[in-house]
Amino acid sequence: MVVIVHVLVDADAFDLGRVTQVGPEVRVELERVVPTDGSVMPFFWASGAESEAFERSVRGSDAVEELRALARVDGRVLYQVRWTETTPSLTGAIAAHDGTILEASGGRTWSFRLRFPDHRDLAAFHEDCRARGVDLHVERIATLDAEYASEYGFDLTTKQSDALALAVESGYFEVPRRVTLSEVADELGISQQAASERIRRAADTVLRRALMSRSGNDR
Structure with missing residues (x-):
């Protein structure tokens, strides 16, 4: 196999x-x-x-x-x-x-x-x-x-996936932001630092899989 x-x-x-x-x-x-x-x-x-x-x-x-x-x-x-x-x-x-x-x-x-x-x-x-x-x-x-x-799931843990989804849905990545990191952390029931780490690691994983899996000509 x-x-x-x-x-x-x-x-x-x-x-x-x-x-x-x-x-x-x-x-x-x-x-x-x-x-x-x-x-x-x-x-x-x-x-x-x-x-x-x-x-x-x-x-x-x-x-x-x-x-x-x-x-x-x-x-x-x-x-x-x-x-x-x-x-x-x-x-x-x-x-x-x-x-x-x-x-x-x-x-x-x-x-x-x-x-x-x-x-x-x-x-x-x-x-x-x-x-x-x-x-x-x-x-x-x-x-x-x-x-x-x-690859379809981007290799995220459940906690990372939940944190990233909440951040996107609540407008954390919008300009200007609709919610703060503290508000996202409160919604998740974790500290602000823990929320930041989950979101950043999840975003890094998704971006690397989405961008690095494409050839230079695709870019």
């Missing part, structure tokens, strides 16, 4: 993460395309850095043969990278066990959403990563059916 796994990994574990560690403000997102020439991670979006300094740093890596800026949209830049050679680390383990990268983004730490044909392939991938010295933190494993069901 097809399984989906969400993992966190240090940027040093793979080429793209390693060469784009220009500063703590930089965020990189893999462009979801299937390269026809067999190249590894050829397209990515970058934001949060001064583009000239970022490009100079990436081009200075021995692993990069060529870096091209293809598009600039709202402070984000779409790049195409050509590697001199790829290190058989995280991406090598993914390919060796028939894994597919569905989503990937990060800075110092990256979040990957991967698909494997079954649990045996996933287990073999995990063992392979250990052998290669790649330290993974597994956040979530789900079957394909469960993953799509949770």
